[in-house]
Amino acid sequence: MIDLALFAFIASVMLIGFRRPFIWVLAYIYVDILSPGRMGYTIMPAIQISLITFCAAFAGWLLTDSKREARFTLRQAIMGVLLLYCMWTTGNADFPEFADEKWQWVWKALFFAIFLPFTMITRLRIESALLVMVLTVAAIVISAGMKTVLGGGGYERNLFFVNDNSGIYESSTLATVAICSIPVIIWFTKHGTIFKPDWRVKTFAYSLIFACLLMPIGTEARTGLICIAVLIGLAMRDVKRRLVFIVSGAALALVALPFIPQSYYERMSTITSHEGDQSASTRVAVWTWTLEYVQDNPVGGGFDAYRGNKFTYDMPVKQENLDGNTVSVEYREVTDNGRAYHSAIFEMLGEQGWPGLFLWLWLHALGLWQMERLRRRWRGRTGPDQQWQAPLATALQYAQIIYLVGSLFQGIAYQPFVLMLVALQCGLWSYLKRTDPEQAKQRKLASTRLQSGEQRAADGRAAAQPEAPAAS
Template sequence: MVDLALTAFVLGLLGLGLRRPFIWVMAYLYIDIVAPQKISWFLLSSVPVSLIVFLAAFGGWIAADSKEGSRFTLRQGLIVLLMAYCGYTTLGADFPIDAANKWSWVWKALLFAIFLPLTLRTRLRIEATALVMVLSAATIIIPAGIKTSLGGGGYGSLHLLVNDNTGLYEGSILSCVAIAIIPLIVWLAKHGTVFPGDWRARVFAFALGFACLLIPIGTQARTGLVCIAVLVMLSLRNVKRRFLYVSLIGAVGLLAIPFLPQSFTERMETIENHQADESASTRIAVWKWTWEYVQDHPLGGGFDAYRGNEIRYQTREKESSGSTVAIESETVVDAARAYHSSYFEMLGEQGWPGFILWSWLQLLGLWQMERLRRRWRNRTGEGERWQAPLASALQNAQAIYLVGSLFVGIAYQPFVLMLIGLQCGLWGYLQRVEARREPVRSIRKRPRPLAPAPAPDALA
């Protein structure tokens, strides 16, 4: 029954796209985030549905969609350069087969991030894109939040829609993305026009936000706890009574501690003492190896270059026996351990050129969203009150990702690249709006020419 429902939904989206090609773009967002072909056991899993909708989105835009207002931005150009460089390093990768496997999905994610802003020509399309991204992620987050609230979950044991440890179905990645989309959820509840902004939309937004906060507890991912702390700090900028806000957050946190699973609190304690946790110790050792590797390979080793590492690290564990506390130290040798950090992932795989391009892409996004926020925040005219909050929400989402990705290797995560595409679309759209208004303002402010002085004989 689930298989038939998913197939009917996807076919319905494809049918609607025959009249409105942009719906194929939204269909690809849904398919790339939720991956219904993994949930399906027969119909969707037997055809390359992702590739079909991918080609439909591009073909529909080229053949039938209007190109008026489409603008190619600087950040799209940076993604083009990054994609070209990733292709170059793949040709000379340390592990060609593994690099080719990763390249097979990275290039699609990068290409779609380049393409998406070209389709976002109106406010409705920008809002619809944000809405589809949030609701698609909610398809995974809501059942995970329900299971967590009912006592399920645990590190590596929170069963999501599919038994798959890739994409948003991986616990740490889902925790980071779930917290990052909370600002977008708030914006859609306040300024969204697709659904009426009544109590039903606000209740759903509140419930979805609460489910997002439960994800780090259910997955027991330390990344999620760090992301929550970043979200709280970023929220201070838009809060009027900051002292009261901080006090309430602190009180809620203290009240929630007794209800948290013991396994969750014990795992969070390893943030302070990474040597007591083998996973955290491994990450530190891999980061050191990557830094040494890039000194000898400044251009990077291509995708999955980490497979060549061999690391040694020390773990320490306390053992109590009555009043005596003994600390045992153990040397662990491991090999082919992943980066567990987007920064070291990019540095090890693409070297300094790729790392600089990726960092430039991220920092430029923060700057552009801040520029839009400041330019539009004091405008109160009709149709001018949604721009600054959306820019702020996208900026906060990206900042949360940049902090969370310190501990998760998601430099090429498709959802995050879609977020960047949404930022580029908003930037290009508002630049175009400002360009149309500028001539009008200049005409209004143009001083009237002075009347010519009368001729001497006219005074007589």
């Protein structure tokens, strides 16, 4: 039944795309985030829906879209270089079989992120892509939020559509994506045009924000709690009544405390110290190994190079004595191998070396800078249809910052959802640069001044030339 419902929905969307080919781009965004091929049992896994929508999206743009307004930005070039570099490291990987398996989805994520800005030539398209991304994440978040409220959460507990702890369905990844979606959701409550921000839209949006905030609790992902703290810190930048905001947030947290399970407190207590937690201790050991590895392999070891790690460390284990009043600490030697990076920074460093890490950091740093420029350039404008640009740039910037902080503790350097956010930043940057009326005036004024200067120079040269002698 699930297979038939999903197949009928996607088939109807694909049919609509024959009339509006851009719908195929939205269809691929939906499929790539939700992964409906992993939700069914018969039809969906057999039809390769991701490949079909991927080819349709590119073919629809290539055959029907106007190319005059498409611009190739610097960040797209950076992703292109990173794509080629990843292809080279995959061919020289330490573990070719595992590297090729990861390459199969990484190249599609990077290629689509390079391609997507070419289709973002209008505000409607930018908003449509963002809306599909948010609503697709909402489908996962709402379901998981209901399960959390009704049945409680738990680390690595099956709260999602698929029983697969990978991609966006990995608990820490979903918690990060859910929190970084909140600034975009808030933007839709004020500036959305596809669904006018009336009371129904705002009620749904605020309920969705509540569900997003439940994800760190339902999944018991420590990274999610850190992302919430980052979100609150960023909100302080724009909120007008900061004291009221702080008091309201504190009151909401106090009301929620009795409903949070004890297991959540126990897991969150390991944030402040990693020595007593084997998961956190392993991460530190992997990061140390990665730094030593790139000293001998500065260009990285290709995808999944972490499989070659092996290390031994001492972890303190607390044991309560028989009297029940004292606790003794015993250091136990732990040997581990083949442990993942658990950090996007070290993921890039170990797999792609220093060149790959530089490209990745440049890509995101440039995005933060461009969104800040758009925010300042459009902030305070009062003209018609000039109030949505700065808030959207701010929302995309905040979403990226939350992701970057969350990625410090997860290996999500190539997360497709985030690469789509990067692509939308590129599209917004190119679109506003092309349609900004003030920049158009400045370009026209500069062109007029240049032409006037050239005319004055020509007149000066003509006046300086000696007159020809009169004919006798």
